[in-house]
Amino acid sequence: MDDCCAVCAEPLEWVAYGPCLHREVCSTCVARLRFICDDRRCCICKTDCNLIFVTKALGDYTRVVNDFASLPSEVREGKVGSYWYHEDMNAFFDDVDHYKMIKAMCRLSCSECDKGEEQQNDGSRRQARFRNIGQLKGHLFHRHKLHMCSLCLEGRKVFICEQKLYTRAQLNQHINTGDSEVDGSESERGGFMGHPMCEFCKTPFYGDNELYTHMSTEHYTCHICQRQHPGQYEYYKNYDDLEIHFRQQHFLCEDDACLAKKFVVFQSESEMKRHNTMEHGGRMSRSKRNAALQACTMAIFSF
Numbered sequence: 582m583d584d585c586c587a588v589c590a591e592p593l594e595w596v597a598y599g600p601c602l603h604r605e606v607c608s609t610c611v612a613r614l615r616f617i618c619d620d621r622r623c624c625i626c627k628t629d630c631n632l633i634f635v636t637k638a639l640g641d642y643t644r645v646v647n648d649f650a651s652l653p654s655e656v657r658e659g660k661v662g663s664y665w666y667h668e669d670m671n672a673f674f675d676d677v678d679h680y681k682m683i684k685a686m687c688r689l690s691c692s693e694c695d696k697g698e699e700q701q702n703d704g705s706r707r708q709a710r711f712r713n714i715g716q717l718k719g720h721l722f723h724r725h726k727l728h729m730c731s732l733c734l735e736g737r738k739v740f741i742c743e744q745k746l747y748t749r750a751q752l753n754q755h756i757n758t759g760d761s762e763v764d765g766s767e768s769e770r771g772g773f774m775g776h777p778m779c780e781f782c783k784t785p786f787y788g789d790n791e792l793y794t795h796m797s798t799e800h801y802t803c804h805i806c807q808r809q810h811p812g813q814y815e816y817y818k819n820y821d822d823l824e825i826h827f828r829q830q831h832f833l834c835e836d837d838a839c840l841a842k843k844f845v846v847f848q849s850e851s852e853m854k855r856h857n858t859m860e861h862g863g864r865m866s867r868s869k870r871n872a873a874l875q876a877c878t879m880a881i882f883s884f
């Protein structure tokens with residue numbers, strides 16, 4: 582799967598990379614991260630990449646710029662030597678069509694005002710320009726009382742001017758159930774049922790993948806239950822809740838040091854006893870300890 586984007590998992594056609602030379606993420610994902618999320622780190626190694634290079638993904642034959650210092654400096658938007666420079670992304674492109682495509686994707690304009698201008702058709706197209714997403718959002722709210730869904734803004738791979746616009750009530754409906762007037766019929770919204778929610782944090786996420794990442798980094802699962810019933814995930818809000826589960830359903834070592842260490846829990850009583858003997862048997866005499874250890878070992882083998 583090394584010819585798929587490491588972020589969106591779609592086939593890698595165009596890559597964008599910085600001086601760390603990680604060429605695993607597609608230009609669209611990188612553009613969105615830099616432009617919408619204002620995140621200029623490499624998705625792979627997390628180093629800051631001020632300047633990036635965008636080129637066609639050709640596996641081993643992908644064009645590699647080894648020395649970023651050799652790229653033109655003090656440049657402005659547009660053609661620079663044999664490259665095209667995109668100011669908002671701080672990126673060099675070696676393909677004019679792809680440069681234009683990404684530039685259009687990042688174009689900040691108000692689709693409501695654009696619509697009005699087309700209707701007037703007085704020839705004087707006054708292009709509403711915004712310096713950043715925040716400015717556009719502010720304009721949408723103050724001028725039109727409309728909102729973009731910030732989850733869709735970060736997750737949906739469409740041009741910014743193609744993002745749907747909602748009233749406050751429609752936006753809530755969009756996030757919770759997906760069936761707002763703006764989103765249209767069930768087939769029009771491709772089965773979209775609203776953004777999945779973390780029930781613990783009461784926070785919605787763009788899709789199941791984003792929710793899964795949140796659940797597995799911010800919340801806990803029981804590794805014993807997971808092993809016993811694979812595919813059946815029960816999440817716990819925090820470690821304290823998981824510890825209660827350990828105490829009720831499994832064998833938790835109640836020794837203070839083990840409680841502080843966390844996750845010292847066993848599937849069976851015999852494993853628990855073995856742990857007790859090994860770790861906390863200091864007060865027992867050597868022979869007694871060995872005897873207890875042997876009994877435990879036998880209990881394990883008799884399973």
Ligand SMILES: [Zn+2]
Nearest residue numbers: 586589607610
């Ligand atoms: Zn991607």
Ligand SMILES: [Zn+2]
Nearest residue numbers: 601603623626
């Ligand atoms: Zn990197």
Ligand SMILES: [Zn+2]
Nearest residue numbers: 691693694724
């Ligand atoms: Zn407008």
Ligand SMILES: [Zn+2]
Nearest residue numbers: 730732733755
């Ligand atoms: Zn949305």
Ligand SMILES: [Zn+2]
Nearest residue numbers: 779781782799
């Ligand atoms: Zn959560």
Ligand SMILES: [Zn+2]
Nearest residue numbers: 803805806830
């Ligand atoms: Zn469990």
Ligand SMILES: [Zn+2]
Nearest residue numbers: 834836839860
């Ligand atoms: Zn212990």
